[in-house]
Amino acid sequence: MARRADPDARDRILDVASALFASRGIGAVGMAEVVHDAGCGKNLLYTHFPSKGDLVAAHLERFRRERDAAMDAAVTAAGDDPRAQLLALVRESGERVARPGFRGCPLRNFLTESPDVGGDGDMIARRFLADSRERLARLVARLGVAEPDVLTDRLALLVEGLYASAHDPRRAELGPAAVTFAEELVDAARAAA
Amino acid sequence: MARRADPDARDRILDVASALFASRGIGAVGMAEVVHDAGCGKNLLYTHFPSKGDLVAAHLERFRRERDAAMDAAVTAAGDDPRAQLLALVRESGERVARPGFRGCPLRNFLTESPDVGGDGDMIARRFLADSRERLARLVARLGVAEPDVLTDRLALLVEGLYASAHDPRRAELGPAAVTFAEELVDAARAAA
């Protein structure tokens, strides 16, 4: 008698793997641990993800999509004002950094951990970083400031700094401070225009 | 006939290990590779460093000392003005980030890579991060601005952002921009006081 296939298996495995990868790092998590936490057999994992690299790439790609969607949602919820939209972007980052157990952006951490360049995960992560800067630049362009590139660089540096504060014991307080910081940067650039 | 002990062996091994760890990451470098590049036998390596953890800890500790010394030197060379000293600190970071082959701060990368907290390397890295912020705070205190903690946080965020730009293709240009940025932050804070 045939056993029913589990249509949620792939998502469940990916959920478990993402949680492990995010909390302890990709290199520190073995396939056996993913299998254990997912409560499935090794065979099922390897049919859905032929190798660990594929599992990691799926994890990174899904995170990237979620992150892009969250940033789009934050911008949309901020209305039509580019200033409010930019601040919403900074706030979204600040909230992520403040979450308990946050250990740095998974995509940036992957680039730090990964020895080889040019692989699937590598391209996903680098594309995300480039897209993130482009997203900032588009909003800054709508501000009408004198030197949009300078402001974009500074806001990008600010967001990078936020994300790099994963190991800072005070990281939970940094989000609101970063928003205020960004606010002043935007207003100063506008006043100078 | 007994062979003379090489007094420079330990330093040479550490040099080789540091170069490998910095360029490819600690996890991606094996002890065999260190032995090969150092041109020594395995025995010698293991007499100086009983385990890979010890070698890594020595590497991190030496980097921390060098980094502290470089920052002290930059501050000293800047004279007595706290403003010039702060900018010298930012410039020192910017120059490191711009170096070819820079792949992120070894201490921060270690924290990202390392699975276990509380070990030797972990404590070295966290102490360095705390000390670095303290160094900024001491200089900011001498500026006499209205809100020294706010300025310290912002400068720290700026330096963190610089260091986090390891994967940014434009990272070489970020250093000078960061110095200008810091300059404006300091001057604005002073003008408000």
Added chain:
DNA sequence: GTCTATAAGGGGATAGAC
């Protein structure tokens, strides 16, 4: 027919022995 459980192959790592 689909999944779980277990064992085993193949490679590479640390670490110790000689």
Added chain:
DNA sequence: GTCTATCCCCTTATAGAC
């Protein structure tokens, strides 16, 4: 300086349960 013991990890193969 080589050689080996031991271990861990990814991956595949096999056998059995539902």
